[in-house]
Amino acid sequence: MTKRTIRAILDDPFAGCDLLTDSERPAANLTAKGYTVRAIAKELGISENAVRIRLRTAMFKLGCRRKYSIVRRFVQELEDRAA
Numbered sequence: 001m002t003k004r005t006i007r008a009i010l011d012d013p014f015a016g017c018d019l020l021t022d023s024e025r026p027a028a029n030l031t032a033k034g035y036t037v038r039a040i041a042k043e044l045g046i047s048e049n050a051v052r053i054r055l056r057t058a059m060f061k062l063g064c065r066r067k068y069s070i071v072r073r074f075v076q077e078l079e080d081r082a083a
Contacts (some may be wrong), residue, residue, distance in 0.1 A: 024058040027051055031067055032074030 020028060030040045037055075041048045055067070060074050 019061040020058055024061070026052045027054040028058040028062070028070055029074070032071045041071060 008082050026044055027040055037048050037051050040051045
């Protein structure tokens, strides 16, 4: 696996996840990387409320009940793609 491939996987491990929309995926990725709702809103240029909505729908689709579950799913996606 090349450094470029590894970097791409780390940047967007949910890229192959058909469950998430193009607007939910960045919010899920940034949450998994430890960003706060406020930081995600600033990074994506959207309101904090929009971030919360995107995270809520992403968490539902991923079967996550808590935000930390997104981190677990993030790691799982990394492991699956690295294998």
